[in-house]
Amino acid sequence: MANKQKTLLDIQRMKAEGEKISVLTAYDYTFARIMDAEGIDMILVGDSLGSVVSGYDTTLPVTMDEMVYHCRGVVRGTSRALVIADMPFLSYQVDLRDARLNAGRLVKEGGAAAVKLEGGENVAVTIAAIVAMDIPVVGHIGLTPQSIHRMGGYKVQGRQQQQATQLLADAKAVEAAGAFALVLEGIPADLAAEITAAVSIPTIGIGAGPECDGQVLVIHDILGLCDKYSPKFVKRYADVSGTISAGIASYIREVKESSFPGPEHSFR
Ligand code: KIV
Numbered sequence: 001m002a003n004k005q006k007t008l009l010d011i012q013r014m015k016a017e018g019e020k021i022s023v024l025t026a027y028d029y030t031f032a033r034i035m036d037a038e039g040i041d042m043i044l045v046g047d048s049l050g051s052v053v054s055g056y057d058t059t060l061p062v063t064m065d066e067m068v069y070h071c072r073g074v075v076r077g078t079s080r081a082l083v084i085a086d087m088p089f090l091s092y093q094v095d096l097r098d099a100r101l102n103a104g105r106l107v108k109e110g111g112a113a114a115v116k117l118e119g120g121e122n123v124a125v126t127i128a129a130i131v132a133m134d135i136p137v138v139g140h141i142g143l144t145p146q147s148i149h150r151m152g153g154y155k156v157q158g159r160q161q162q163q164a165t166q167l168l169a170d171a172k173a174v175e176a177a178g179a180f181a182l183v184l185e186g187i188p189a190d191l192a193a194e195i196t197a198a199v200s201i202p203t204i205g206i207g208a209g210p211e212c213d214g215q216v217l218v219i220h221d222i223l224g225l226c227d228k229y230s231p232k233f234v235k236r237y238a239d240v241s242g243t244i245s246a247g248i249a250s251y252i253r254e255v256k257e258s259s260f261p262g263p264e265h266s267f268r
Pocket of ligand 1: 004044045046047048049086183185206215218239
């Protein structure tokens with residue numbers, strides 16, 4: 001495993017060479033350190049932190065200050081993976097000046113190497129404006145959680161022909177605007193395969209089937225840390241919640257029965 005920090009060139013080369021790209025979310029130093037040591041290619045400081053860290057029902061309340069704070073911890077825990085920071089709702093939709101400033105904050109204050117924002121043709125100008133500042137951008141189309149009120153819930157997108165045609169146009173617009181990668185979320189596997197073949201930038205799927213150039217999942221979901229939602233596309237690789245509960249229950253019991261702290265945990 002190479003030890004140098006990955007760049008967007010490494011990620012693009014992986015697509016060209018047919019090597020699948022692994023991506024996970026992280027929101028703090030500890031998790032970032034573990035996944036970085038295991039060789040994850042990219043870490044996304046996702047605005048999903050609104051749900052799994054802060055307990056909000058949607059990602060909409062997440063602020064720029066929260067993103068910067070979490071991003072800093074992740075970056076300090078990372079030495080090889082490329083760190084992408086999500087641009088939260090209202091940090092890029094209002095005007096280009098806001099979008100540029102906020103993307104710049106995630107790089108300058110958060111330490112991210114790239115930013116991600118949701119949308120297709122409707123945000124192409126914004127992507128181009130951020131890329132023009134030499135900040136690498138990842139696009140995100142399909143089920144875009146910041147659009148929950150328009151979508152009427154977290155629903156698979158692109159099942160109707162008209163939607164599928166729009167998503168293909170969105171992917172091409174994001175590529176033409178200069179994004180170096182594209183997240184495809186919650187779309188049928190066949191459409192994701194078609195988009196992946198139609199663009200030269202790597203596609204990173206979440207609930208978008210096996211033909212994407214890489215995959216991303218939320219760390220809390222794959223470790224069984226958050227059972228609030230369990231979408232079909234999540235595979236649970238561990239039951240960390242169970243391990244944590246058992247450890248906490250043992251601690252409480254030992255404190256109650258005065259068997260902790262023992263002599264080995266006490267000073268003389
Ligand atoms: O916020 C997030 O974690 C994301 C991924 C689910 C792609 O955007």
